[in-house]
Amino acid sequence: MVGPARPSFILFGSSIVQLSFSHGGWGAILSDIYARKADIILRGYYGWNSRRALQVLNQVFPKDASQQPSLVIVYFGGNDSMGPHSSGLGPHVPLPEYIDNMRKILLHLQSLSESTRLMVLSCPPVNEAKVRQNNRKTSAFLSEVVRTNELCQSYSEACIKLCQQMNVKVVDLFTALQKRDDWMNTCFTDGIHLSAEGSKVVVEEILKVLKQAEWKPCLYWKSMPTEFAEDSPYDLVAADGKTTLNPSEWTFHREIQWD
Structure with a gap:
């Protein structure tokens, strides 16, 4: 630990x-x-779904920690929304269970402290053509990844509805990303x-909520x-x-002067 505590x-x-510090990422x-x-x-875990998140929740966020976070930004849903595999293996989680897990x-x-605030990012869309292209490239070692915008949208909408019911701030990534010109390629x-x-x-939407x-x-x-x-x-x-x-x-070094 280093001080002063922030x-x-x-x-x-x-x-x-997990990748939010890569490629000029939002983290x-x-x-x-x-x-x-x-x-x-950063507490990001490549390939995880809401089931695995529940398994480690008490370890990542112990209730008896001496200092609790001021803000937790949560994102699960992309892997949960993948099409189920015939073996029963894989990250797919049925929508009702996903909502229960979330x-x-x-x-x-919410139980960590009275001052801990929450924000959830909903499931974003995907470029389906690029996903299919990647499936062909990885078919020698990875089963087909089934990701469709129909599935992404259903999990996104369910997540948003849950957050509204629980009075939790939520960012509708499914809609926000599609507002950008040529979003599928950019x-x-x-x-x-x-x-x-x-x-x-993502950053623009997060800052909008925080403001x-x-x-x-x-x-x-x-x-x-x-x-x-x-x-x-x-x-x-x-x-x-x-x-x-x-x-x-001073903020002049930033490419974007964020509001």
């Missing part, structure tokens, strides 16, 4: 989370936006996982204190040669 934002989910972008404000902590996950997270690396452009959509949420304390980045933000004579000397410039809030 608010912690936990990203919990499957490969959309990396959030880490940049929240530098000196909050710690973005309810249990959210209830557990938002994914392989038809399923997010490219840098797809991740920008509008009536949470106390507010978790929107512009409203949070910056660590060690006081002026110092050791800061860079200004052009007048007499004063210094405090760089603690």
Whole structure:
């Protein structure tokens, strides 16, 4: 542990989370936006579904931890929504069970502390043509991956409905990604996982929720204190040669000036 202690934002989910620091991913972008404000902590597990998440829930989020997260962003659903395999193996989880699993996950997270806030990302769409193309490339060692936008949409809508019932903030990724021009080719690396452009959509939607949420304390980045933000004579000397410039809030290095 290092100090001072900062608010912690936990990203919990499957490969959309595990890869969120790759390819200019949304986790990396959030880490940049929240530098000196909050710690973005990754708990992503490639290939996992909601069943496996439940198996480790108490280990990842122990109720007796000395410090509980300020925010947990949860994503499961893409693997659950895959078509079932004839063997009974694989990540597919029937829709009613998926909803029940997600309810249990959210209830557990809500019980961590009164100040722990939740946000859920719903199942995004896929580029079906690219998925079929990848199936042909991996057929020598991997059974066919069945992913359709019909299935993705049904799991997304069910997840959104559950969150609304539980008063949990939710991002409709299925709709948000499709608002981007040529989304099928620009938002994914392989038809399923997010490219840098797809991740920008995710960040935009997350920040929108954080800005509008009536949470106390507010978790929107512009409203949070910056660590060690006081002026110092050791800061860079200004052009007048007499004063210094405090760089603690500078954001000019960012490709996008996030709201």
